[in-house]
Amino acid sequence: MMKPEPRLIDGFEYYVASLSVQLGCRQQKAERATISKPERISAVLEAIVSTFGPWTAHNIALTEQIITRPDGPTQQWRVDFFDSIIRAAGRSPKSLLDLACLEGLFAIEFARRGLTTVGIDARDAHLVKAEFARSTLELTNCRFIRGDVRSLPIEIGNFDVVLAAGILYHLDFPDCVKFLRDIAVVSNDLLIIDSYFAYEDVHTSYVPLSDLKYFHFEGRAYRGREIVEYADPKSTGGNPWGSIDSTRSVWLTEEDVISALSDRGCRLIERQFQSPSSKRAYPDRPTLVFKRTIRDAPDAEEILTRRSLTAAEAFG
Template structure:
């Protein structure tokens, strides 16, 4: 695209879908989707890049990456600019249009955006990925959808999954899934009387479910290990700019379970974090 084409395209996107909200992306010719200042989710771009680089110790261009509920495409575009093969899935048409415009402006042939509901996401539909980015979506899903979503993530993950999400600060309700109990709280996304159009237009909420289920930090860690991630890390650095107590970045890795020769240590295999009434 020429500079004039990018300017005109950006204006057309804003006219139809409104301004960019959280993805401040540097475009060619010194242009930006918002402006030249770090805004929205830019701080997580650095965080996710560093996590992937440190944990996998592989060139970014060698990776296959999926960004789930990718919004306006910020992280997907960043990994694609580093040469990775990237797929971004986004449910809202406005976000999809903004993401795909930025992709075209940057001429990223190794990046593809698909408009789809992540609740329909599966390995059968999309294949497997070295890196799964799950940022800002888990806490917008209700149960049991959130459980099946994480189960699908495990099925597609071959090396690394990053889950950046808000969490319940107290274990208020218990939910059973596949014979295990997990704790969290209910969060109101929409009024029951909101129309489908109103819900879709509320970009900071779920696509349609009126409530969502927020896991406690310990129950989320338990679920990830129950699903087959053999290591789960709580990432404290790089530190995001808008640190909040009810948001975490968990890094999960699938692997082969190890069993120690020490019979005493081996008795600890399968131990879970106590949560809720187990405490």
């Protein structure tokens, strides 16, 4: 089976809808056969699952009868939750960046609602599934990029909404601090962070927590808790929802995240839980909403320069 081949466009690796190349002869046979479009979609979906495994998280409706994860719980309520946050802020955004997009749910669903969206992820399996859903739905206002959110290329541009749903708490230190700095730069208006945070009075979570510790970066102290991403270094990257290459992550305190983004011109305007039951079950996972108030924040020029160099190194 051939590995998916990205096409370079303006320095990015865009996954295009050439599924006959990506999926080999099974897709070619499906295209040649005189079968209906739903049957063809089902055949390609089956081929993707056979090659890359089943969808792990995102249940996307491709037709009225075909969904990507028929046996899994729907995630549409999360789309509605983030949409309600945007509307409550009184915004009518035109663009959205979905960081660590997994199988593409948020980029796809907000594109269906009229926004121009970009999803970025580092795993080929996620991107093939996301691109298959996008191409099946014929969404021309949605793109997926293969990349590392810890090193956003400068060419990615700026977005009215930057969505970091379930990624910050998978980053090690100081990557988590650099990540906050970088996403502040690409945000034109709203920055939404759905994440676990460290708290003095929360000692248990869905994973074991270390004691609250101090971490230092560029002359500043941050508090947080260490989390084991992979107990066995040989299994690093094996969890499709976990870190791609680190055995450890660091959950920063909510206070330090707010302070770090405030220093970059982003003001906290809302703090919500996704539901009352979510607040009871996961009191350490609120959703924080920031508004970009200062375009030329401190260190912005240096950040842009560093990101540009990173992109030049990544794409030659």
